Amino acid sequence: MTDSARALLDSIHRDLAPREGENRLVPLVQAGSAPRSVLAALAAEESRIVPCDWRSFLTLSARAADRPTREFFAGLAAGEGAALGALPKLAAALGWSEQDVADYRPKAGCQAYPAYMSWLALHAEPGDAAVAIVSNFAAFGSYCAEVAQALRTRYGLSDSDCEFFDLFGTPAPGADEQAAAVVQAELDAGRITESRAREHARLFQDYELMFWNTLPDEL
Numbered sequence: 001m002t003d004s005a006r007a008l009l010d011s012i013h014r015d016l017a018p019r020e021g022e023n024r025l026v027p028l029v030q031a032g033s034a035p036r037s038v039l040a041a042l043a044a045e046e047s048r049i050v051p052c053d054w055r056s057f058l059t060l061s062a063r064a065a066d067r068p069t070r071e072f073f074a075g076l077a078a079g080e081g082a083a084l085g086a087l088p089k090l091a092a093a094l095g096w097s098e099q100d101v102a103d104y105r106p107k108a109g110c111q112a113y114p115a116y117m118s119w120l121a122l123h124a125e126p127g128d129a130a131v132a133i134v135s136n137f138a139a140f141g142s143y144c145a146e147v148a149q150a151l152r153t154r155y156g157l158s159d160s161d162c163e164f165f166d167l168f169g170t171p172a173p174g175a176d177e178q179a180a181a182v183v184q185a186e187l188d189a190g191r192i193t194e195s196r197a198r199e200h201a202r203l204f205q206d207y208e209l210m211f212w213n214t215l216p217d218e219l
Contacts, residue, residue: 005184012135012198016205018142025212029147032154038215039155040094044104045111045211046164047087052114054080056121064126065191072130072182079167086164093161109214113207124200127186128193132200134179136208137171143212145169 025042028034054077061073091101120129148165151157159166186192 004187005180008131008187008192008194008197009134009180009183012131012201013138015198016135016139016201018139018209022209023143023212024216026143026146028216029154030150032150034216036094036155039151040091040096040100041104042215043087043091043094043164044096044101045106045215047084047091047101048106048111049114049211050080050084050087053117054084056114056117059121060126060129063121065189066185068185069126069130069182072178073126075178076133079172083164083167086167089161090157090164093157094155107214109217110211113204113211116203116207120200120204125191125193125196127183127189127191128197128200130179130182130186131192131197132204134183135201136204137175137179139205140208141169141171143169 025034025038029039057073057077057080061070061077064070064073088098088101091098096104120132124132144165144167146169148162148169151162151165152159183192
């Protein structure tokens with residue numbers, strides 16, 4: 001039974017639902033007006049973010065008290081591994097070599113997101129962290145799906161080039177049910193403090209928007 005977990009997650013989703021105009025980069029990509037260099041910079045930022053998030057998920061998996069939660073975080077870590085392998089293709093399609101990506105100087109506004117993820121991995125209760133991470137799935141996934149579509153239609157990228165955004169923009173079958181079950185198990189075990197989970201989710205969403213909105217400032 002996952003009714004209470006879904007009620008909590010639905011409530012947070014409503015509270016944190018992205019509002020029009022909050023994300024300033026995605027509409028530029030959809031219009032085809034974001035320079036390829038800015039999109040390549042996004043890939044370079046992600047090349048730093050993904051390994052960090054990978055380690056953070058593994059840390060949360062190691063700290064989790066029960067097997068379903070451990071497996072949930074381990075599964076997220078595996079997804080980061082797949083995403084890391086897709087980034088070189090994305091950067092190359094946007095005109096950046098591996099050396100360009102290595103030489104890129106990341107922006108603090110973009111790297112605040114993985115820094116907070118690392119904080120959650122070390123300091124938050126895994127159950128509270130799970131709520132925050134799951135609550136962010138909808139917004140991040142929708143942004144990735146919109147960017148993936150625009151890269152194809154506006155920038156002429158191939159399906160292979162867009163694999164990174166497709167991985168996050170297309171939820172795996174059963175992912176929502178698994179996430180709700182994990183949150184329910186943590187609730188039943190008394191390992192979620194709702195006020196803290198909501199706070200983590202709100203900050204997580206703010207850092208998410210900071211990531212996207214730092215890049216348009218470079219235009």
